[in-house]
């Protein structure tokens with residue numbers, strides 16, 4: 001598998017969009033696994049720090065509604 005941006009072998013895959021990325025093009029970003037409502041109706045999120053990120057795609061900070069798939 002080659003990097004999406006250059007011809008180097010990919011080191012990983014962007015957690016957000018799935019593009020293959022080499023070490024030169026690897027960025028990191030916290031990745032929200034899930035959001036839930038805790039005690040007292042306080043929204044909480046479980047986050048993985050330093051998830052692989054391609055630096056190009058635009059992850060939304062909140063889950064977005066996708067009514068068209070239903």
Ligand SMILES: [Zn+2]
Pocket residue numbers: 003004005006007008021022023024025
């Ligand atoms: Zn690259």
Ligand SMILES: [Zn+2]
Pocket residue numbers: 014015016017018019053054055056057058
């Ligand atoms: Zn990406």
